[in-house]
Amino acid sequence: xxxxxxxxxxxxxxxxxxxxxxxxxxxxxxxxxxxxxxxxxxxxxxxxxxxxxxxxxxxxxxxxxxxxxxxxxxxxxxxxxxxxxxxxxxxxxxxxxxxxxxxxxxxxxxxxxxxxxxx
Numbered sequence: 517x518x519x520x521x522x523x524x525x526x527x528x529x530x531x532x533x534x535x536x537x538x539x540x541x542x543x544x545x546x547x548x549x550x551x552x553x554x555x556x557x558x559x560x561x562x563x564x565x566x567x568x569x570x571x572x573x574x575x576x577x578x579x580x581x582x583x584x585x586x587x588x589x590x591x592x593x594x595x596x597x598x599x600x601x602x603x604x605x606x607x608x609x610x611x612x613x614x615x616x617x618x619x620x621x622x623x624x625x626x627x628x629x630x631x632x633x634x635x
Contacts, residue, residue, distance in 0.1 A: 540590055540610045541565050545634040553625030570594060
């Protein structure tokens with residue numbers, strides 16, 4: 517009986533010490549391929565993450581711009597001002613191989629994107 521109680525206690529201790537979900541860290545430089553209604557491009561995103569908040573820069577077809585957003589689990593969302601078209605919003609899923617999702621450039625249309633971490 518004592519062995520069974522000890523075994524249960526060990527299992528419970530192991531379960532309690534495993535985090536429910538690890539926060540994904542996207543800090544670094546990401547090379548993307550974007551397919552929009554307007555055409556395609558290959559922007560670079562540089563992210564700095566602090567908890568679930570991200571800041572950084574976009575550099576691509578629509579110039580250079582600061583970006584802000586969030587990471588929640590494996591979901592990323594960020595926004596930046598795109599030259600000539602206004603705000604661009606990206607929403608996606610982070611995977612072991614990179615990240616991908618959809619983007620919205622307002623009146624200029626939307627599309628899909630995928631990114632891989634540089635280096």
